[in-house]
Amino acid sequence: MAMLAVSDLHVHYGSIHAVKGVSFEVDEGEIVTLIGANGAGKSTTLNTVAGLLKPSSGSVEFEGEGIVGVPAHKMVSRGIALCPEGRRVFTEMTVRENLEMGAFSRFDDEARESRRRIYEHFPRLKERKLQSAGTLSGGEQQMLAMGRALMSRPRLLMLDEPSMGLAPILVQEIFDIIKVLRETGATILLVEQNARMALSIADRAYVLETGRIVKEGSGADLLKDDDVRKAYLGG
Amino acid sequence: MGFLSNVVNGISLGSVYAIIALGYTMVYGIAKMLNFAHGDVIMVGGYLSFISMVYLGLHPVFAVLIAICGCTVLGILIERLAYKPLREASSLDVLITAIGVSYLLQNLALLIWKSDPKVYPSVIQAEPLRFFEGQLIISPVSLVTVLVNILIMVGLTLFTTRTRMGKAMRACSEDKGAAQLMGIDVDKTISLTFAIGSGLAAIAGVLLCSAYPTLMPTTGSMPGIKAFTAAVVGGIGSIPGALLGGLLLGVAEIFAKAYISTQFSDAIVFAVLIIVLLVRPSGLLGKPVNVKV
Numbered sequence: 001m002a003m004l005a006v007s008d009l010h011v012h013y014g015s016i017h018a019v020k021g022v023s024f025e026v027d028e029g030e031i032v033t034l035i036g037a038n039g040a041g042k043s044t045t046l047n048t049v050a051g052l053l054k055p056s057s058g059s060v061e062f063e064g065e066g067i068v069g070v071p072a073h074k075m076v077s078r079g080i081a082l083c084p085e086g087r088r089v090f091t092e093m094t095v096r097e098n099l100e101m102g103a104f105s106r107f108d109d110e111a112r113e114s115r116r117r118i119y120e121h122f123p124r125l126k127e128r129k130l131q132s133a134g135t136l137s138g139g140e141q142q143m144l145a146m147g148r149a150l151m152s153r154p155r156l157l158m159l160d161e162p163s164m165g166l167a168p169i170l171v172q173e174i175f176d177i178i179k180v181l182r183e184t185g186a187t188i189l190l191v192e193q194n195a196r197m198a199l200s201i202a203d204r205a206y207v208l209e210t211g212r213i214v215k216e217g218s219g220a221d222l223l224k225d226d227d228v229r230k231a232y233l234g235g
Numbered sequence: 236m237g238f239l240s241n242v243v244n245g246i247s248l249g250s251v252y253a254i255i256a257l258g259y260t261m262v263y264g265i266a267k268m269l270n271f272a273h274g275d276v277i278m279v280g281g282y283l284s285f286i287s288m289v290y291l292g293l294h295p296v297f298a299v300l301i302a303i304c305g306c307t308v309l310g311i312l313i314e315r316l317a318y319k320p321l322r323e324a325s326s327l328d329v330l331i332t333a334i335g336v337s338y339l340l341q342n343l344a345l346l347i348w349k350s351d352p353k354v355y356p357s358v359i360q361a362e363p364l365r366f367f368e369g370q371l372i373i374s375p376v377s378l379v380t381v382l383v384n385i386l387i388m389v390g391l392t393l394f395t396t397r398t399r400m401g402k403a404m405r406a407c408s409e410d411k412g413a414a415q416l417m418g419i420d421v422d423k424t425i426s427l428t429f430a431i432g433s434g435l436a437a438i439a440g441v442l443l444c445s446a447y448p449t450l451m452p453t454t455g456s457m458p459g460i461k462a463f464t465a466a467v468v469g470g471i472g473s474i475p476g477a478l479l480g481g482l483l484l485g486v487a488e489i490f491a492k493a494y495i496s497t498q499f500s501d502a503i504v505f506a507v508l509i510i511v512l513l514v515r516p517s518g519l520l521g522k523p524v525n526v527k528v
Contacts, residue, residue: 076418
């Protein structure tokens with residue numbers, strides 16, 4: 001049984017039909033990526049799974065239970081964390097406070113243990129733990145956003161455009177971290193505009209176009225696919 | 236009255252404004268709305284403590300506690316019934332509703348407690364303190380007001396920087412969506428903010444009525460508007476800003492009354508608001524607003 005099973009999901013943003021019958025699955029231990037152009041419905045899909053948006057129809061099952069209608073703040077304790085697009089760290093709070101917020105649903109000693117692990121993954125965050133998050137660079141903020149999402153020890157981690165707005169060297173760094181996370185057995189649903197990077201680390205991938213899935217396959221196969229190369233990999 | 240007495244009175248009045256301003260500023264910070272009914276919660280706090288002391292003959296300490304509990308519940312109810320259904324509505328709808336709640340509270344008070352002014356017995360019965368051969372007279376109410384203000388400011392600062400719920404409040408005020416993703420129940424946090432703000436309004440009501448002992452259904456509206464002004468002058472959303480704005484307004488008002496004109500004192504106070512906002516549109520301690528395009 002898939003860890004996450006989304007079927008025939010429809011989402012409206014006011015009068016805009018942003019997601020039109022999307023179905024996909026994520027198995028435990030996999031990295032699955034949704035790729036596609038701006039406005040294809042990738043982020044909308046993630047936000048709906050996270051409970052921030054209500055679908056007009058369709059179902060979302062996590063570990064066998066329907067989670068449509070579960071409010072966003074209850075998703076964390078069910079084991080789903082979303083690292084949102086644009087990072088959205090709490091800029092006026094310190095790095096450590098941001099991480100504490102990530103473990104809001106956890107007990108103090110668990111949170112402390114999580115924080116220790118995050119500082120291992122992201123030593124730069126430890127150096128800056130008392131700095132306010134607004135003073136961090138874009139790459140550091142992305143690390144903080146990912147660390148914050150990991151604080152709740154999610155069974156499913158969803159990353160929305162983690163490489164957005166970052167210099168190429170930092171993009172590489174972020175993807176290296178995602179690889180490390182995969183080695184620790186994390187299950188990751190990744191949304192990316194940087195299709196080449198995403199496909200190169202994904203076990204499986206889905207291609208979204210204007211709210212529909214138009215292609216699916218293993219990351220390696222899609223990297224070689226002619227249509228995908230033309231549309232998303234620059235020929 | 237000497238200059239020093241005016242300073243003391245200004246700081247004392249300013250402390251009341253600061254305590255009220257906290258309610259405006261905290262609610263604005265989290266719910267991004269102006270709760271215009273906040274001033275009337277002060278009035279309800281005044282009446283609740285008045286009834287407890289005069290009609291029920293309770294000790295002032297219990298009267299204050301009853302006022303705090305009553306206003307806290309009232310604040311939570313107002314948010315639940317009037318504002319929560321409008322979470323997705325435009326800010327203009329919420330503003331009109333807030334003004335409506337304000338009139339509702341005033342008119343309910345008129346219905347229940349009638350329009351005749353009540354003479355409020357001070358919660359603090361003690362002789363004024365005299366210094367410098369009577370040059371400086373400090374009333375015990377002033378002293379208590381300033382002390383309570385300091386306690387509240389320190390307490391709130393510790394609450395928002397040291398406790399889990401306090402930090403959650405700051406997270407919500409910055410980004411509600413991201414806060415939800417952390418597992419923070421935004422509705423509960425908003426309720427808590429209204430509860431704290433209204434509890435503080437009750438304290439402000441008691442202190443205000445002890446210093447200016449006339450209690451009417453409209454007692455809260457003018458101090459409410461001035462405290463709102465104080466919150467804006469200090470930088471709405473900022474707790475130290477509420478303190479600074481409150482003190483500034485209190486001192487300006489007392490000085491205007493003492494040295495310029497009693498009739499024009501309110502006009503002068505609001506002129507201060509206009510000048511500050513011309514120079515610093517986001518208030519003394521407010522952050523410039525970045526409008527997202």
